[in-house]
Amino acid sequence: xxxxxxxxxxxxxxxxxxxxxxxxxxxxxxxxxxxxxxxxxxxxxxxxxxxxxxxxxxxxxxxxxxxxxxxxxxxxxxxxxxxxxxxxxxxxxxxxxxxxxxxxxxxxxxxxxxxxxxxxxxxxxxxxxxxxxxxxxxxxxxxxxxxxxxxxxxxxxxxxxxxxxxxxxxxxxxxxxxxxxxxxxxxxxxxxxxxxxxxxxxxxxxxxxxxxxxxxxxxxxxxxxxxxxxxxxxxxxxxx
Numbered sequence: 001x002x003x004x005x006x007x008x009x010x011x012x013x014x015x016x017x018x019x020x021x022x023x024x025x026x027x028x029x030x031x032x033x034x035x036x037x038x039x040x041x042x043x044x045x046x047x048x049x050x051x052x053x054x055x056x057x058x059x060x061x062x063x064x065x066x067x068x069x070x071x072x073x074x075x076x077x078x079x080x081x082x083x084x085x086x087x088x089x090x091x092x093x094x095x096x097x098x099x100x101x102x103x104x105x106x107x108x109x110x111x112x113x114x115x116x117x118x119x120x121x122x123x124x125x126x127x128x129x130x131x132x133x134x135x136x137x138x139x140x141x142x143x144x145x146x147x148x149x150x151x152x153x154x155x156x157x158x159x160x161x162x163x164x165x166x167x168x169x170x171x172x173x174x175x176x177x178x179x180x181x182x183x184x185x186x187x188x189x190x191x192x193x194x195x196x197x198x199x200x201x202x203x204x205x206x207x208x209x210x211x212x213x214x215x216x217x218x219x220x221x222x223x224x225x226x227x228x229x230x231x232x233x234x235x236x237x238x239x240x
Contacts, residue, residue, distance in 0.1 A: 061089045065137055065234035069220050084234060086111060086118075093120055131225065135236040138225040142232025144170075148224050152176075152203050158229050170222075170229070178202045178211065 067082040083096045095107040109122035118137060120128045130137035144158040153176045161167040167183045182196045200213040209222040209229070223233040 059239075061087060063088055064237040066237055067220070067234050082106075082234075130234070133225055133233075136223070137234045137236075138223060138230055139232030142230050143225060144229040144231075146229070147227045148204070148209075148229050150204075152205075154204075168231075172202060172209075176201050176203060 063086040065084045069080040080099045086093045093111050097104045107122045111120040118130045129140045153174050155174045157171045159169050169181045172178045179199045184194045202211045207224040213219045223230040
């Protein structure tokens, strides 16, 4: 996957959630599957980690989660993924997007752990609540309202709209095909909306909806959390 396509996918994630997914860097050799949430205003809870502080951190003080967009073509520098590092001694975190051999920082901020969730607040005061589900963190704001049928394939359409920003429509059909349309509103910049449409095949397996996009290999699955469709989630990475 080239960097241009990855930037488009990152745009999809932003449209779905209102802010880029929390993610984690781990050498791009072994990745779990995970995603991304909408942002609401919240007071900042502290200062973020600096480059100097990160360099001084012990590996044992970092907890990592990841979200794979594409596994690539076998070359370890060809895949794309979002990553998140939690620096638990300092109560701070950083988010990254890695596309091939390019790495970009997306957000940094502070976080607090609750009994069932983690609340991350970036340096601009935008909040992201992530629920724990086993080894996964699931974004509350990336969940659709309707229940997902407990069947391998089904007929149902899910819609999520962020006022003045985007509209996401995902349609599943019983024949095992799906389509996803993301409309990103121009907010008056050009007067035109931007539409991105993808199609492919799918099948529900447990709490995952596995997907193959037309003309490509498998792409990032959707997650099902407490019966709800979710496009933003992360999986914890094991310590090496």
